[in-house]
Amino acid sequence: MTAVAQPREITAPRTTSRFSRGLGRVGVHAGVVILMAIWLIPTIGLLVNSFRPAQDVASSGWWNGLFPPYNLSLDNYAAVLSEQGIGDAFVNSLFITIPSVIIPILVAAFAAYAFSWMSFPGRNLLFVAVVGLLVVPLQTTFIPILRLYSGISVHFGPLNFDTLNGEFLAVWLAHTGYGLPFAIYLLRNYMGGLPREVFESAAIDGASPVVAFLRLALPMSVPAIAALVIFQFLFVWNDLLVALVYIGSTNAANSPLTISIANLVTSLGGNWQLLGAAAFLSMALPLAVFAALQRYFVRGITGGAVKG
Amino acid sequence: MDPRIGTALTVLIGVPAVLIGYIYLTEIVLRALPERYKPRARPWLWLLPALAFLFVFLIYPTIGTFIRSFRNADDTDFIGLSNFQKFVSSDTTLIALRNNILWVIFLTVFCVGIGLLIAVLVDRVRYESWAKGVIFLPLAISAVAASVIWKFMFDYQPPGEPQTGTMNAFIGLFGISPVPWLQIDTFALNTFALIGVMAWMWTGFAMVIISASLKSISAELLEAARVDGANEWQVFRRIVFPLLLPTIAVVSTTMIITALKAFDIVYTMTGGNFNTDVIANLMYKQISFGDFGFASAIAVVLLIAIVPIMGVNIRRFQAQEAIR
Numbered sequence: 001m002t003a004v005a006q007p008r009e010i011t012a013p014r015t016t017s018r019f020s021r022g023l024g025r026v027g028v029h030a031g032v033v034i035l036m037a038i039w040l041i042p043t044i045g046l047l048v049n050s051f052r053p054a055q056d057v058a059s060s061g062w063w064n065g066l067f068p069p070y071n072l073s074l075d076n077y078a079a080v081l082s083e084q085g086i087g088d089a090f091v092n093s094l095f096i097t098i099p100s101v102i103i104p105i106l107v108a109a110f111a112a113y114a115f116s117w118m119s120f121p122g123r124n125l126l127f128v129a130v131v132g133l134l135v136v137p138l139q140t141t142f143i144p145i146l147r148l149y150s151g152i153s154v155h156f157g158p159l160n161f162d163t164l165n166g167e168f169l170a171v172w173l174a175h176t177g178y179g180l181p182f183a184i185y186l187l188r189n190y191m192g193g194l195p196r197e198v199f200e201s202a203a204i205d206g207a208s209p210v211v212a213f214l215r216l217a218l219p220m221s222v223p224a225i226a227a228l229v230i231f232q233f234l235f236v237w238n239d240l241l242v243a244l245v246y247i248g249s250t251n252a253a254n255s256p257l258t259i260s261i262a263n264l265v266t267s268l269g270g271n272w273q274l275l276g277a278a279a280f281l282s283m284a285l286p287l288a289v290f291a292a293l294q295r296y297f298v299r300g301i302t303g304g305a306v307k308g
Numbered sequence: 309m310d311p312r313i314g315t316a317l318t319v320l321i322g323v324p325a326v327l328i329g330y331i332y333l334t335e336i337v338l339r340a341l342p343e344r345y346k347p348r349a350r351p352w353l354w355l356l357p358a359l360a361f362l363f364v365f366l367i368y369p370t371i372g373t374f375i376r377s378f379r380n381a382d383d384t385d386f387i388g389l390s391n392f393q394k395f396v397s398s399d400t401t402l403i404a405l406r407n408n409i410l411w412v413i414f415l416t417v418f419c420v421g422i423g424l425l426i427a428v429l430v431d432r433v434r435y436e437s438w439a440k441g442v443i444f445l446p447l448a449i450s451a452v453a454a455s456v457i458w459k460f461m462f463d464y465q466p467p468g469e470p471q472t473g474t475m476n477a478f479i480g481l482f483g484i485s486p487v488p489w490l491q492i493d494t495f496a497l498n499t500f501a502l503i504g505v506m507a508w509m510w511t512g513f514a515m516v517i518i519s520a521s522l523k524s525i526s527a528e529l530l531e532a533a534r535v536d537g538a539n540e541w542q543v544f545r546r547i548v549f550p551l552l553l554p555t556i557a558v559v560s561t562t563m564i565i566t567a568l569k570a571f572d573i574v575y576t577m578t579g580g581n582f583n584t585d586v587i588a589n590l591m592y593k594q595i596s597f598g599d600f601g602f603a604s605a606i607a608v609v610l611l612i613a614i615v616p617i618m619g620v621n622i623r624r625f626q627a628q629e630a631i632r
Contacts, residue, residue: 035439059472102324104361110327111359128625137588137610139588143600147372210334234447238449240571258450262452270463279456
């Protein structure tokens with residue numbers, strides 16, 4: 001490394017000729033453009049078809065929609081929203097997702113603060129256990145929780161059910177449990193990196209831990225919390241398995257978008273214009289959230305890439 | 309008014325209020341304690357909600373599933389290792405196991421290999437952020453939506469009909485007759501098609517992490533090598549690649565776990581038919597059939613496959629802590 005730091009006379013690069021380097025530049029551009037095309041074409045194809053009428057989709061390829069007569073409309077979107085129940089499923093997805101994001105992040109924030117700024121016996125061991133739980137497959141938890149839920153029967157005010165299975169609450173609680181290890185891990189790594197002096201001087205000024213947590217630790221951790229919000233939002237909004245297990249493929253009234261669309265794949269078969277419209281409706285919100293908060297997301301995964 | 313709006317408001321305002329209220333409550337509880345117990349009791353009160361959730365939703369059920377894997381379908385009797393015997397002696401489970409091995413190997417190799425290639429290539433162009441955004445975008449959508457997109461890509465019409473699926477239309481340009489991609493299980497072609505869909509989703513993840521690591525390599529170091537006469541390939545092979553190896557290892561473990569847990573794409577695209585089943589889908593099917601003993605045994609197999617990775621993660625975490 002010392003050789004690098006030393007200033008030295010740089011002679012003309014004697015590596016490759018200008019021609020072959022130019023060829024290299026062209027190769028790089030061609031490679032990148034081809035890869036971008038491979039990544040974009042599947043999405044564009046279905047997107048174009050989602051605006052075309054059924055008879056066009058069945059008789060000619062999607063690329064014909066790019067040339068006159070275009071014959072494009074929003075009819076398929078209107079059709080899936082009303083006739084195929086995608087509108088209701090969209091609302092259900094919101095109902096499932098929002099609490100499933102808020103609860104685990106708040107619960108994790110308490111724990112992360114305790115792990116970062118309180119000392120207690122067994123702290124490291126307990127945190128190692130959390131790291132271990134990061135990769136536990138959800139499959140190993142389904143059956144006992146299903147049994148547990150089926151024994152919970154509540155008839156109190158607006159809460160009225162004989163079994164927790166099929167209720168939104170069942171999914172909220174499950175997603176909280178499943179999301180916690182990663183949320184605790186990421187928040188603790190971030191909160192633990194905050195400057196110690198801030199918390200020490202707060203304690204000297206007589207601030208209780210609750211005040212230090214709400215006024216200092218939480219506001220200072222906003223970048224990590226933003227990353228977590230995106231992760232958990234995308235995970236829950238896009239989740240199929242947890243919803244299938246605890247809500248069930250038959251409880252149509254509470255089905256999120258993922259279950260509804262998976263069912264449409266079977267029932268609508270080759271009606272790509274409708275399937276496409278449904279799929280793009282389900283993608284709209286995550287893509288918007290993602291585009292708005294992308295830098296937090298990238299920082300989050302490059303910072304804590306251990307999650308399974 | 310839709311009664312759900314009431315529920316929504318209750319949840320949106322009520323849940324955070326209850327949780328913040330809990331933390332204030334701990335201080336009231338602590339006030340009742342003698343002074344010297346306060347610092348000892350406080351951390352446990354702050355950890356209590358998290359530990360309760362972790363116990364009820366991860367630890368207790370994992371133990372429960374383990375015990376259940378030795379019991380019969382109705383949970384009335386211990387049957388020893390019968391469920392596992394059924395696992396290793398049935399063709400369906402063995403095919404699922406084989407497919408999962410293919411998933412682990414090829415999903416990891418695709419995502420890490422192409423992710424590395426893209427990270428290195430886009431480092432040299434001005435539209436880098438656009439290119440990365442395009443590759444990264446599929447990570448934001450659901451596997452169900454990705455399945456719809458790709459089921460359309462693979463769409464097959466009998467020869468003679470107009471091929472509206474992109475892949476078959478494309479090979480048709482070269483005079484090749486249409487291929488039912490998702491139904492041909494020769495050389496596990498359909499399983500590879502499914503792995504390709506997952507790779508389309510996850511390559512962006514590998515690329516972003518490898519790219520961040522690539523940016524942290526000192527430009528002076530690379531320039532020095534070039535001045536000393538190394539060509540681009542030698543610079544990559546001898547300097548860049550070895551420096552990226554730790555990152556590649558981290559990404560690979562994540563991809564292995566993702567491959568082991570693969571479910572949504574198989575469920576949506578083939579339902580596990582045509583010999584494309586995987587362990588996670590098999591387990592879900594057994595839950596819907598009601599054979600909880602066998603379903604538990606399948607879950608235990610999955611857990612056993614993941615335990616070594618858990619160990620690797622813990623060791624890596626402890627190494628990181630040591631240098632903090």
